[in-house]
Amino acid sequence: MASSQLPGDVISQIISLTTPQDACRASAVSTSFRSIADSDQVWLKFLPLDHSDLILPQISPIKSLYLHLCDHGVPVGSNRNMIFSLDKKSGKKCFMIGARELAIIWGNDQRYWKWIAGQNSRFDEVARLLVVWWFHIEGRIDTKMLSPRTRYAAYLIFRFNDYRRGLYRPMESRVSAESDARGEWPNVILDPREGEPRSTRERGDGWLEIEMGEFYNENGEDGTLLCTLREVDNHTPKRGLIVEGIQFRPKET
Numbered sequence: 001m002a003s004s005q006l007p008g009d010v011i012s013q014i015i016s017l018t019t020p021q022d023a024c025r026a027s028a029v030s031t032s033f034r035s036i037a038d039s040d041q042v043w044l045k046f047l048p049l050d051h052s053d054l055i056l057p058q059i060s061p062i063k064s065l066y067l068h069l070c071d072h073g074v075p076v077g078s079n080r081n082m083i084f085s086l087d088k089k090s091g092k093k094c095f096m097i098g099a100r101e102l103a104i105i106w107g108n109d110q111r112y113w114k115w116i117a118g119q120n121s122r123f124d125e126v127a128r129l130l131v132v133w134w135f136h137i138e139g140r141i142d143t144k145m146l147s148p149r150t151r152y153a154a155y156l157i158f159r160f161n162d163y164r165r166g167l168y169r170p171m172e173s174r175v176s177a178e179s180d181a182r183g184e185w186p187n188v189i190l191d192p193r194e195g196e197p198r199s200t201r202e203r204g205d206g207w208l209e210i211e212m213g214e215f216y217n218e219n220g221e222d223g224t225l226l227c228t229l230r231e232v233d234n235h236t237p238k239r240g241l242i243v244e245g246i247q248f249r250p251k252e253t
Contacts, residue, residue, distance in 0.1 A: 020046045020066065020091050038063050046091040048147070054084060066091075073122070077101075083122050087250050092147040094249040096157070097139050098123040102246065105136035120206040121244050128161070129241040133234035135171065139227040139246040140178070144220040151216045151251040154227040155209040157244040160191065164240025167191040171231040175213030178224040188212070188229070190241070207244055214251050 020043075036042065043062040056074060059065040066086065073085030073096070081098040104127060106112040111130065118126045129135075139154070146152060154175045160167075170187035188210055192198050200210045212227050227246055231238070 020089065048086075048091075048093055075122075081123060090250055092150050092250040093145070094247065095141060095145060096122070096245050096247040097141065098125075098245045099127040099243045100125055101139070102127075102243070103138040103140075104243070105134055106132055116242075118244070123244065126245075127243040129239055129243070131237050131239040133237055134232050135238050136230040136232065137228070137243065137246075141225050141248060142220075143177070143217050143222045143225050146217045146220060146225075146248065147250070148217060148219050151214060152225075152248050153214040153251045154212045154225075155247045155249070156190075156212055156229055157203070157207050157209050157247055158190070159207050159242050159244075161240040161242065164191060166236045166238035167241060168193050169231055169233065169236055169238075171229055173212045173229050175215050175225065175227045177215075177222040178226040179222075186213070209247070212246070 038061070040060075040062040043066050046066055047062070054074065054076060056065065057068065059068050067088075069084070069086045070088040073083040073094070076082050076084045079100070081101045083096040083098070085094045085096070086092070087094055100115075100123070104113060107127060112132045114128045114130055115125045116128050118124055137156070167190045170189055172185040173188045174185050176182075188199055189196065190200065190210060192200075200208045203209055212229055215225055217225075225248075
């Protein structure tokens with residue numbers, strides 16, 4: 001029997017066992033496939049199993065809801081300082097923790113940090129660095145919130161003021177289970193000098209990102225995932241940074 005003669009529910013089940021990216025490709029094959037590949041029955045399979053626990057916008061069809069979650073996400077948490085979204089290719093969960101939910105050393109001392117309106121941000125407030133000698137930021141997330149059997153990377157989302165200083169120095173970065181005291185602290189540089197390798201990336205939304213590290217989430221049983229970025233050389237003042245948050249998303253292969 002030719003594939004075009006298969007019952008629609010069989011084709012739907014086959015497509016739902018693939019990936020969102022494959023479903024989009026199937027939709028482009030022919031008009032006969034499109035109605036099935038774009039159906040709610042297929043795209044409901046690509047939403048997380050616990051999606052009913054989230055307050056999602058009333059968007060239909062389900063494919064449009066899926067794409068909205070990929071492109072825009074939705075605020076979650078009691079203080080709405082976390083954004084839940086989906087990876088467009090795989091449907092895996094992504095989370096972004098706003099700066100207000102991060103542990104920032106001296107973050108509530110207006111001599112060192114200032115909280116400003118989140119222009120071009122998904123959060124109401126972002127953290128503006130005035131000056132510190134001791135730079136230390138930490139973010140935490142429960143591994144049960146993340147997709148299982150998935151390698152994640154954590155990214156600091158930031159940008160610079162017109163005047164910046166001291167951010168060319170290497171900072172120690174680490175992503176690991178909070179209970180794991182082992183492991184190395186690789187260096188990252190937020191603002192490399194001319195000629196130095198650049199590990200920051202423009203996101204296309206007015207912000208920059210730098211990978212802090214990666215972590216394999218087996219079954220979400222590691223408890224709390226801790227992300228740390230620190231530079232504690234108190235002889236070098238650092239200034240001119242604006243922090244939006246830390247994002248967790250599946251590691252691209």
